[in-house]
Amino acid sequence: MSFYITTPIYYTNDVPHIGHAYTTIACDILARYNKLLGKEVYFLTGTDEHGQKVEKSAKDANVNPKEFVDKLSINFKKLVLDLDCEIDDFIRTTEPRHIKAAQFLWNKLLENDQIYLSNYEGWYSIRDEAFYLENELTKVDGKFKTKSGSSVEWVKEESYFFKLSKWEDKLIQFYENNPDAISPKTRYNEVLSFIKGGLKDLSISRTTFEWGVKVPNNNKHVMYVWIDALCNYLTSIGYPDINNDKFIKFWPAIHIVGKDILRFHAVFWPAFLMAADIDPPKKIYAHGWWTNEGQKISKSIGNVIDPYEIINEFGLDQFRYFLFREVPFGNDGDFSKKSIANRVNADLSNNFGNLVQRISTFIVKNCNSSINPTNNLNNDDKELIKNLDKKFNDYKNYMNNQQIDKSIKSVMELLSLTNVYVDEQAPWSLKKTDKERMQVVLFVVVNIIIKSSIMLFPIIPKSTKKILSMFNMDINNINFNKFDLLISKNIIIDSPSPIFPRIL
RNA sequence: GGCGGAGUAGCUCAGUUGGUCAGAGCGCACGGCUCAUAUUCGUGAUGUCGGGGGUUCAAAUCCCUCCUCCGCUACCA
Numbered sequence: 235m236s237f238y239i240t241t242p243i244y245y246t247n248d249v250p251h252i253g254h255a256y257t258t259i260a261c262d263i264l265a266r267y268n269k270l271l272g273k274e275v276y277f278l279t280g281t282d283e284h285g286q287k288v289e290k291s292a293k294d295a296n297v298n299p300k301e302f303v304d305k306l307s308i309n310f311k312k313l314v315l316d317l318d319c320e321i322d323d324f325i326r327t328t329e330p331r332h333i334k335a336a337q338f339l340w341n342k343l344l345e346n347d348q349i350y351l352s353n354y355e356g357w358y359s360i361r362d363e364a365f366y367l368e369n370e371l372t373k374v375d376g377k378f379k380t381k382s383g384s385s386v387e388w389v390k391e392e393s394y395f396f397k398l399s400k401w402e403d404k405l406i407q408f409y410e411n412n413p414d415a416i417s418p419k420t421r422y423n424e425v426l427s428f429i430k431g432g433l434k435d436l437s438i439s440r441t442t443f444e445w446g447v448k449v450p451n452n453n454k455h456v457m458y459v460w461i462d463a464l465c466n467y468l469t470s471i472g473y474p475d476i477n478n479d480k481f482i483k484f485w486p487a488i489h490i491v492g493k494d495i496l497r498f499h500a501v502f503w504p505a506f507l508m509a510a511d512i513d514p515p516k517k518i519y520a521h522g523w524w525t526n527e528g529q530k531i532s533k534s535i536g537n538v539i540d541p542y543e544i545i546n547e548f549g550l551d552q553f554r555y556f557l558f559r560e561v562p563f564g565n566d567g568d569f570s571k572k573s574i575a576n577r578v579n580a581d582l583s584n585n586f587g588n589l590v591q592r593i594s595t596f597i598v599k600n601c602n603s604s605i606n607p608t609n610n611l612n613n614d615d616k617e618l619i620k621n622l623d624k625k626f627n628d629y630k631n632y633m634n635n636q637q638i639d640k641s642i643k644s645v646m647e648l649l650s651l652t653n654v655y656v657d658e659q660a661p662w663s664l665k666k667t668d669k670e671r672m673q674v675v676l677f678v679v680v681n682i683i684i685k686s687s688i689m690l691f692p693i694i695p696k697s698t699k700k701i702l703s704m705f706n707m708d709i710n711n712i713n714f715n716k717f718d719l720l721i722s723k724n725i726i727i728d729s730p731s732p733i734f735p736r737i738l
Numbered sequence: 739g740g741c742g743g744a745g746u747a748g749c750u751c752a753g754u755u756g757g758u759c760a761g762a763g764c765g766c767a768c769g770g771c772u773c774a775u776a777u778u779c780g781u782g783a784u785g786u787c788g789g790g791g792g793u794u795c796a797a798a799u800c801c802c803u804c805c806u807c808c809g810c811u812a813c814c815a
Contacts, residue, residue, distance in 0.1 A: 245815060287814070354813085365813070398812095420743055424810045427741055437813060459815070497812065560750090566808095573750095580764065584777060592774030599773085643763090650763095657771075657779045665773090732775045 237268040237275045238484035238516075242491050242499075243282040243325065243466050246306035247291055250313045252524050252531075252539035252569065253492065259554050260521060260563065260638070261490050262319035266692035267633045270714045276484045278470045279314060280325030281307040282463045284456070289445035299445045303328060313541065318550060318695055323470045327447070327462055335469035336447045336462050339510055342474075344450075348397050348509040354437045358389040365389075394439040394455060401505040402433045408504065408514060416500050417636060418564040421493065421520045425500045436502065464503045468512070476512070486516040490636075496520040519636050522566035539569060547571075548737060551694035552578045558638045558693060559646075575737040582694075585649050586686070587734035590701055592656070593679050594730035600665055605677050605725045610670075615678045618655050619719055621648060622682055626717070629689050638693070645689045652682045680705065681721055688712055697733050704728050 241257045244250065258279055265277040283303040292302035303326075311324050325332060343349050356365040357378055366378075366386055378386050409415060409426050416422040439455035440446070446456030465473070467487050472478040476485075491499050496518065504514035526537045544553050556574040559581060561567030597605055611619070625648040632641035656679060664672035684705055687698040691712055699709045706726050 242815095247815085282815080285815075356813095420809070423742060428810070428812075431741090431811070434812075458813075460813085463815090493809085495815075497810090498815090501812085562751090576764070579775095583775060588774055588777050590774095592778075594774095596773050646763090653778060654780095656773080660771085660773085662771090662773045734775080736775060736777085 235271075235273040236483045237265070237273045238471070238487040239265050239268075239275070239277050240467050240487050240489050241279040242489070242495060243280040243327065243463055244310050245285075245287075246281045246283045246303045246310070247287050248533075249306070249309055250541065252541055252544070254310065254313065255317055255541040255553075256524065256557055257490055257492065257521065258314055258319050259317055259557060260636075262317070262321075263554075263558060263638055263692045264488075264490075264633070264636065265320065266695065270688070270692065270712065272713055272715050274483065276322045276471065276480070277320065278323050278325060278467065278487075279310075279319075279321055280323070280466055280470075281310050281327070282459070282466075283307060283326055283328045284446040284462055285459055286440075286443040286445070289443050292445075300328060316545070316550075317541070317554070325466045325470045327466060329469075332466060332469040333447050335473045336457060336465045337450050338474035339465050339468070339506070340457060340461065341450055342510045343396065343506070346509055346511070348400075349394050349438070350397070352393065352395050353390050354393040354395075355388065355390045357386040359386045391441055392454075393437040393441070394449065395435040396438045396461075396502075396506070396509070398433045398436045398502070398505055401508065402429060404508060405429050405433075405501065405505060408508075415515070415517055416496075417517065417519045421496055421500075421564075425496065428497065429501060433501070460498045460502050461506065464498065464506065467515075486513045488517045488519065489515050490519050490521065493520040493522060519564070521564055522561070525566065525568045527570045528568055544569075544574070548574055548578065551697045552582065552734070552737070555582060555642075555694050559642045561639065563636055563638045578734065579736050581646055582697075582734040583732075583736045585646060585653065586690075587732060589649055589653055589656070589679075590683055590704075591730060591732055593676065593683065594704060594727050596661060597676055597680075597727050598730065600661075601673065601676065603727045605673065605680055605727070607720065607722050607724065608674050608677055609720075610674055611678070612674075614655065614659065615674065618651065618678060618682070621651050622685060622719055626685065626689065633692075642690070642693060645686050648682065649686055652679060655679070680725055681719065684721060684725075685717065685719070688714070688717065700733055704730060 239261045241261050244254050261277055261279070265275045269275050281303070288303060289299055292299040295302060307326055314321055314324065327336075340349070354365075358365050406426065406429055409422070409429070413422065416425050436458075438458040438461050439449050440458060441454050441456075444456060446459075447462045449455035449457055467489070468485070471480040471484050473481065475481065489499050499515070499518045507514050523531075524539070525531060526539055529535065529537055531537055531539065541553070548556075552574065556577050557567075560573060560577055597603060625644045628644040629641045632638070632644065656675075659675040661672045661675050664675065684702065684707060687701045691698040702709050702712070704727060706728065
């Protein structure tokens with residue numbers, strides 16, 4: 235079994251922000267989870283480095299575009315590592331392998347009679363670098379203006395077109411047969427209604443700038459961003475060699491994207507692929523956006539969230555945990571210092587961390603730091619183990635559908651039940667009355683701590699590794715294959731220290 | 739305008755086919771324990787389930803209508 239997951243490639247026109255971190259961590263969580271399942275995982279991210287904006291920014295900065303993107307791309311690559319994300323490849327669209335792949339894809343589309351040369355005409359705003367439809371414009375003094383007041387002019391530009399209109403029925407059919415191919419459900423509905431509203435052929439080349447992948451045999455044109463950029467998902471696994479091991483093993487991919495670029499991934503991209511005789515993606519998952527302390531994030535307001543700032547203040551795992559526990563994956567969320575502090579304290583410090591701490595120190599003090607396996611379970615113990623089993627299944631079901639928040643919640647519920655169990659069994663009382671029974675209770679709880687740590691490993695890898703090594707588990711070999719509900723070996727505990735300090 | 743989603747405790751939200759569905763977490767109040775990172779456990783309070791009307795023995799759950807919010811309605815990415 236294999237699992238291929240991608241982030242969008244990030245545009246090298248600015249420094250990374252919370253949105254980039256969010257998408258990348260989402261993929262990392264799903265990648266790590268699938269590794270725990272024993273699947274062969276391929277996790278791809280990278281940078282999208284072409285286009286008019288980059289060309290212009292580079293010019294403004296008085297450097298050539300390649301130098302410009304070299305610098306910016308590094309920031310994104312660094313962020314991936316600093317977020318503790320285990321990628322398998324970092325692709326850049328300026329790499330020769332990608333240019334080769336994109337041009338091959340183009341030629342394939344040409345060969346399959348999916349591309350023709352014509353003219354793109356419309357009202358164009360130089361200031362906005364965008365075309366407008368007439369119904370988007372208002373007439374001021376006999377001249378059309380955009381809502382923002384920019385003037386527009388009628389522009390006619392030679393362009394290659396992709397025969398998107400031909401794919402309308404096939405896309406509808408594909409999505410009706412694969413209702414899970416777009417998530418969440420509301421996004422699926424949106425895309426389907428968009429397609430049903432009719433598809434026009436798509437302009438897929440530009441002549442107004444040069445910084446892009448050249449159209450084969452016509453150097454006047456560079457490829458439209460979405461042919462160039464989306465092709466990266468193929469490039470990384472060896473396209474155009476579709477018979478190589480990687481391609482065979484991993485395609486089709488699951489694409490995690492922001493809701494703003496859903497259409498490109500869910501309409502254009504599958505059409506390009508089918509037109510080039512390649513299977514459409516397995517799934518496209520659109521996530522939401524973050525606000526900052528209740529406010530929409532924008533550069534002009536100046537409230538862009540720098541991931542490094544959050545990590546430095548709250549910790550990396552705390553940040554990762556908050557992003558995916560706080561908000562249903564797919565919804566918008568609000569980031570605030572108060573909510574991350576509350577969330578981390580309630581779930582990680584108090585519920586999980588304190589359970590680990592109270593049990594581990596108890597074992598160190600009262601059991602000579604060691605706990606032995608046993609099968610001598612009473613009904614209370616069996617009940618809790620049954621809950622472990624149930625929550626583990628819930629957790630997997632949710633993760634399999636990218637419902638990361640719900641899967642985390644399942645583990646938290648298990649940990650709450652365990653805290654209740656500890657209070658009810660009261661090992662500190664058993665210490666005086668029934669030492670044997672006390673050992674059993676501790677053994678049951680240790681099992682839950684270890685299993686919960688493994689379940690949470692994809693979300694908070696560094697902290698859970700600390701916990702697992704505190705219990706002397708083999709942290710280089712964590713997976714679900716050996717996930718027996720009860721551990722069969724003696725557990726020795728190293729001197730415990732709080733893993734999740736409370737945030738004040 | 740069209741299509742779609744949503745309005746349930748202070749906050750974030752669960753509520754399958756109408757009949758323990760009035761709930762959870764956080765927050766708050768009180769109490770217990772003291773193994774633990776002043777942590778944990780228990781108990782409790784607050785809601786005309788957006789408004790109005792209707793169907794039914796019975797509706798947050800079905801129908802009608804109104805109000806509010808959000809998303810999509812193609813070529814910057």
